[in-house]
Amino acid sequence: MTEDRPPLTRERIIEAAFAIVDEAGVDRLTMRMLGERLGVDPMAVYHHLPNKAAVLDGIVEHLWGGVELPAPSDGESWQFVIGEVFRAFRRRLLAHPRAAPVVGTRPAVSPAMLALVEGILARLHRAGFAGRDAMVLIDCLAGYTIGKVLAETSAALGDEATGPVAAALATVTPQTHPFLVREIAGGYALAPDDQFERGLAALIGGWSD
Amino acid sequence: MTEDRPPLTRERIIEAAFAIVDEAGVDRLTMRMLGERLGVDPMAVYHHLPNKAAVLDGIVEHLWGGVELPAPSDGESWQFVIGEVFRAFRRRLLAHPRAAPVVGTRPAVSPAMLALVEGILARLHRAGFAGRDAMVLIDCLAGYTIGKVLAETSAALGDEATGPVAAALATVTPQTHPFLVREIAGGYALAPDDQFERGLAALIGGWSD
DNA sequence: GGGGCTCCTCTACGGTGTAGAACATTTACC
DNA sequence: GGTAAATGTTCTACACCGTAGAGGAGCCCC
Structure with a gap:
């Protein structure tokens, strides 16, 4: 029973959990x-993390941690x-x-998310962002990005989505939804x-500012 | 056993489910x-809805359905x-x-969401929206609104959030996160x-356009 | 060598979504 | 009016879930 196995750590656990979620949902x-x-x-995990919610939070942190700031260059605008x-955040998600x-x-x-925010603030400052509410800007963009990605992914890999979604779309006709039909066409x-x-711009x- | 009970319908089921979620999560x-x-x-539900996912989808539809367009007034801008x-959508959520x-x-x-979108498109048209991609605008705003509300609510009623969140915040010092600290201060x-x-504007x- | 510590395993409990059969009740039809 | 089918509901059962709690294995330090 003394199989050689790398010691269990919070990091290894979260990596494994992330892999499972990534592959299977x-x-x-x-x-x-x-x-x-x-x-x-299974119970061994509980010596490193208090419960399953903590595992999920670890995955979130893991995702935030993987976002890389763009390489700095001279004369770049804060908008850029x-x-x-x-x-980059969207790509990561x-x-x-x-x-x-x-x-x-x-x-x-x-911690990972706070480190990223600190990094962004530093870069904004360096790029000459004059506004006083950089945090609000970051929050708004984070909300926008996450919301947009959620819509995209839940529509894309919508498990059984085809059922109700297709049914709902079938009710769309030029009579019932004239504007919508024109928009789609x-x-x-x-x-x-x-x-x-488009929205980002x-x-x-x-x-x- | 012939207790008089209003007949089970998809609608009544979803209302009950929504009430439970609303009260208890x-x-x-x-x-x-x-x-x-x-x-x-419990099994009686399965004669009206195929599975639990369908119940959840019903709740989503219920929420979309409750969004009311503002009363139309003359000369209003599409921006307004x-x-x-x-x-209104944010308030509803x-x-x-x-x-x-x-x-x-x-x-x-x-259906409820499509009806709302159709309604929005009609109102935008009426208000003189000239752009050709009204749907993209709607999608972007929906993403922004949902993302922002999610951040707000998951932070607000963060169940055990106090634990890891407080721990993470405790690591924030002027030495480690100078910009962040200044921003908060x-x-x-x-x-x-x-x-x-702010973000909406x-x-x-x-x-x- | 022995006591404590850390990490891990085992077993068990109450709860979950839902398949499948049985049952009751209403409806349809000759 | 009797029978067959359809419809809505209940019962039972299964495999699986998160995790509490008790124990066991290996190590270190005195």
Whole structure:
């Protein structure tokens, strides 16, 4: 029974949990499954994390921690900097669509997230952001980005979504929804990236500093 | 056993489910609890809805359905109209903070939501919105609003949040997070309503039509 | 060598979503 | 009016969930 196994740590546990969620979705993340993946009794996890919610919070932190600030360059505007940051954040979330819902549902504050915010503030300052409420700007952009990604992912990998969604869409006719039909026919099919970019530009460009 | 009971319908079920979520939170919504509240065997629900996910989707639809367009008035700008719509949407969500996470996590398309979108499009048209991508604007504002409300509610009624959140905040010092500390000291405590308003104004004002 | 500590395992409990059969009650039809 | 089908409800049962609580294995220090 003395199989050589790397020691259990909070980090290893969260990595394994993240992998499970990433591959199979949140509701397949089970303490039993987690234990199996770590080659350990499920209950062993409880010596490193108090409960399953803490595991989920660890995943959220793991995601925030992976966001990288853009390489600084001279003469960059704060608008460019903040835009790049949230483009990177969105990329990070979309790379793990099954994990994205977790980020939306659990409180976000964690060391990794605070470190990122501090980094953003420093970069904004460096780029000459004059406004006094940089935090509000960051919060608004974070909300926008998460909300948009949630809509995107839950629509994309909508499990059984096809059922009710298709049924609802079937009721859309030029008679019942004239404006909607015209909108769709007029080429609403803007790619998600472009949609995001559109709102991002508006939010940043319209910010009164 | 012939107790007189109003007949079970999809609507009554979803109302009951919504009430449970609203009062006790999503994870207290149980098929057994739902049955009990309806005075019925839990399994009876399955003759009106295929599974629990459908119950949740019903709740989402219920929330969308309750959003009311502002009373039309002459000479109103499209900026005003769309702003009012999403102010109303946010109010609707915040009135049921425990139900808000569900809206963020399940695909949104439903008859009620499509009807609302159709209504918004009509009002935008009436108010002289000239742009061709009204749907993109709506999507961006919906993302922003939901994202912001999620952050607000998950922070507000953060169950055990106090634990890890407080721990993370305790690591914030002027040495480790100089910019963050300055920001907080400088009066970051902008009320949530004002924060939302700030981003809303930017997003709408910065929209290039 | 032995006591304590840390990490892990085992067993068990109450609760979950829901499949499948049985039952009751209403409706449809000749 | 009798019978068959359809419909809505209940009962029972199953596999699985998070986790409490008691124990066991290996280590370190005195």
